[in-house]
Amino acid sequence: METTQIRLARRPEGEPDDTTFATATETLPDLEDGQVALAIRYLSLDPYMRGRLSTAKSYADPVEIGQVMVGATVGEVVESRHDGLEVGDHVLSYSGWQSAAVVDGRHVRKLDPSVAPVTTALGVLGMPGFTAYAGLLEIGRPQEGETVVVAAATGPVGSAVGQVAQIKGARAVGIAGGPAKVRALTEEFGFDAALDHRDPDFAAQLAAATPDGVDVYFENVGGAVFDVVRRRLNTYARIPVCGLVANYNATGQPEGPDRMPGLMGQVLTQSLTVRGFIQSEFTASHGRDFARDMGEWVASGRVRYREDVVDGLENAPAAFAGMLRGENFGKLVVRVGG
């Protein structure tokens, strides 16, 4: 059995481009006891992957040059030497940007397509949904009547943040880029208010949409949006920080003025909480609650999600670069092979 792999060819300076990745074909080994062979059906593309292209200090090791790009996948079992997994089963694995893989059966999670589409394991019921759930509830801690603001709000994290905030009795204000996404925020996801950060009038619109200020800003983009939102923060506001995609392609030292003293001054005078996190920190404490709550909310339609499916593994690099520019509309997933 062969696998087509997309490997890291060269670390990008700034945006990933045509020279960043290279395609190769490899023959998979025969199965050992306990292993399964997977035909990958879906590959998840997520902003964190930009960090893996860089050797900058981070919470995870970088992908090495020549190594297959990492990523969460949904695969179909095509051969099994693992008890409890049969040919035809769908499983969540971390097989990366490739079309097939041989993996230890203990390292995959079996999915039930009758409960929810298998792609949700990569989005609303997977890592992005859990990022939203744990970060919002454990760090953001929205209270009844408070205002929660989130950017990249049609994305898998942002859309879940807004909807879970509302379930907890808070007001949800979503920020996105472009009229179609902004419209989806209120019409599709039910946000209380939706704003376009590209609008020249964005700051004034945000002020109007947050008459009582902002109690939680769920930070998953960084950049200019944060600078506008932070002027609306209330005393004791909480800022869970799970991503800064606006900065991920940055090269060199950002130009001044230096905003750090101003930010620290605001942290002090407004008693703000700024807390970075990676969702895995909360797996033990919140994983079970998430599976129960989000499973129910998605099944009942209380939490909606949107997927942006790109066809063909060969299109993963371009789709990934586009995501870093904010071009995806919903959870970005690549449909792989047959």
Next chain:
Amino acid sequence: METTQIRLARRPEGEPDDTTFATATETLPDLEDGQVALAIRYLSLDPYMRGRLSTAKSYADPVEIGQVMVGATVGEVVESRHDGLEVGDHVLSYSGWQSAAVVDGRHVRKLDPSVAPVTTALGVLGMPGFTAYAGLLEIGRPQEGETVVVAAATGPVGSAVGQVAQIKGARAVGIAGGPAKVRALTEEFGFDAALDHRDPDFAAQLAAATPDGVDVYFENVGGAVFDVVRRRLNTYARIPVCGLVANYNATGQPEGPDRMPGLMGQVLTQSLTVRGFIQSEFTASHGRDFARDMGEWVASGRVRYREDVVDGLENAPAAFAGMLRGENFGKLVVRVGG
């Protein structure tokens, strides 16, 4: 009865100077029922007062031009129409930069000079000590064997932070300016290590003094020290922010490069907690424990403190300006009048 007052004359641009304050004399009113007349014995000078000179958004209203400067004081009752307060009693009040005051007896706290010197109510057993205690224990949460770093470490907040950290089983590393203060950190306050931030070799010394990294950085100075310390932070490090005295006299926009994206990136990749606070937030939850714990620790000599006493109310403006430059050595207190 007359009071000599130091009033705000002009809002300073940058450092307070000779034109910032003006002295005036006022005749106090006769006592009404429930009031006491105080001869002020000690005035506390604290960094937060710089914020009161400015109209910039903060957690408290600015002092108005022509108004007496605010501040905590220890006074002696010289006349009383309040049950429970007698002539000769010492009380903690918030009477500001003046030599006498008439105040509501319900708004003062009676001090027992047999338990501790009355000046401690302005320092280790007062607001600065509580800032250290509550911020360290509630936000910093030092664990056995962890490393706590604090700057301005001979000051009333810093010295308490280090000693309470040690009581909780953590390693305390203090930063101060100049050899005399650095020596006091280990010899007088018992810090595990002490560093001079003016030393050209400061960054390397800090690295050597924190072989296991930094788990808590108690931020009460800001500026260049933070930039060095943050390179030593561990994943999940906590940064209680109670003061940024290095920035208080700043004017205009700080020059670039812009360090904010780097700080936010670090918050994300290291799952840092940055939390601003004003001690009053924790009065209800931690005030009683503080009074008990710190009272015992000071009485037993387990927590030591140092006072820097300046004679004469007329010297308060110069002492205050010196404190903002880091010239005080211990809790800065003005001995007022007779």
